[in-house]
Amino acid sequence: MSTEKERCPWCLGFDQYVQYHDEEWGVPVHDDQKHFEFLILEGAQAGLSWATVLKKRENYRELFGDFDAQKVAKFDQAKIDELLQNSRIIRNKLKVNGAVINAQKFQEVQKEFGSFDEYIWSFVNHKPIINELKSMKDAPATSPESDALSKDLKKRGFKFVGSTIMYAHMQACGLVNDHLTSCFRYQELA
Numbered sequence: 513m514s515t516e517k518e519r520c521p522w523c524l525g526f527d528q529y530v531q532y533h534d535e536e537w538g539v540p541v542h543d544d545q546k547h548f549e550f551l552i553l554e555g556a557q558a559g560l561s562w563a564t565v566l567k568k569r570e571n572y573r574e575l576f577g578d579f580d581a582q583k584v585a586k587f588d589q590a591k592i593d594e595l596l597q598n599s600r601i602i603r604n605k606l607k608v609n610g611a612v613i614n615a616q617k618f619q620e621v622q623k624e625f626g627s628f629d630e631y632i633w634s635f636v637n638h639k640p641i642i643n644e645l646k647s648m649k650d651a652p653a654t655s656p657e658s659d660a661l662s663k664d665l666k667k668r669g670f671k672f673v674g675s676t677i678m679y680a681h682m683q684a685c686g687l688v689n690d691h692l693t694s695c696f697r698y699q700e701l702a
Contacts, residue, residue: 517696518694520533520691521648523537528566529566532566536684537683539685539686540701541684541686542629544581544618544627544628544629546579547685548579548584548614548618550681550685551611551670551681552584553565553569555607555611555614555672556601557677558672562680568601575595581618581619581622583615585612585615585618585619587612592609592612595608606671613669614672614673617665617668632685635660635687636657636687640686640688641657641689642688645690645691653676654679655675655679657687657688661675662675662677665678686701
C-alpha cells in the first residue's frame with residue numbers, strides 16, 4: 513500500500529487496514545445491508561481490536577448470508593450452534609446470538625421507518641458531523657448522538673449497541689467524520 517499520503521495513524525498496521533481507511537471508513541453509508549454488516553462486525557468487535565474483526569470480515573460475509581438481515585433473522589439454534597463451532601469467526605455465544613436478535617430488530621426498524629438508513633441518520637439530522645481532530649487523542653469514544661442512538665436501540669431490544677460501539681458505527685458509516693484534519697481523507701469527505 514502506498515504510504516506517501518498522510519493518513520490517520522490507527523490504520524498503518526497492515527495493508528487491509530490502510531485500504532479500509534482509504535476506501536470505506538467515514539464514507540457516508542445509505543445502504544441498509546452495509547449498515548447491518550457494520551452492526552454485526554462492530555458487535556463482534558466488542559472487547560477486541562477492529563483489526564481482528566477486519567481480518568475475519570470475509571468469513572463473516574460468507575457465514576452470515578452476505579450480511580442479509582432477512583437471512584440472519586431466520587438463523588435457528590442449529591445454525592447458531594454451527595457458527596459457534598466455526599473458528600473462522602469470533603465464537604462468542606452472546607455475540608452470535610446478538611447478531612440474530614439484531615437482525616430481527618433491524619427488520620422491525622426498517623418496517624417502522626422505511627429503512628434503517630432513515631432511522632440512523634435522523635440522529636445526526638441527516639447530515640454528517642464533521643469533527644476537526646488534530647490528533648487521535650482528541651477523538652471521542654462517544655457523543656451525545658451515539659448516547660441517544662444507543663439508548664434507543666437498547667430500548668428496541670438490540671444487543672451490543674453501547675454508546676462506544678454505536679460511535680464506532682457512526683464513524684465507519686460516515687455519520688461522523690473523525691479523520692484527522694491532516695489526513696488526506698478528511699478534506700475528501702468534509
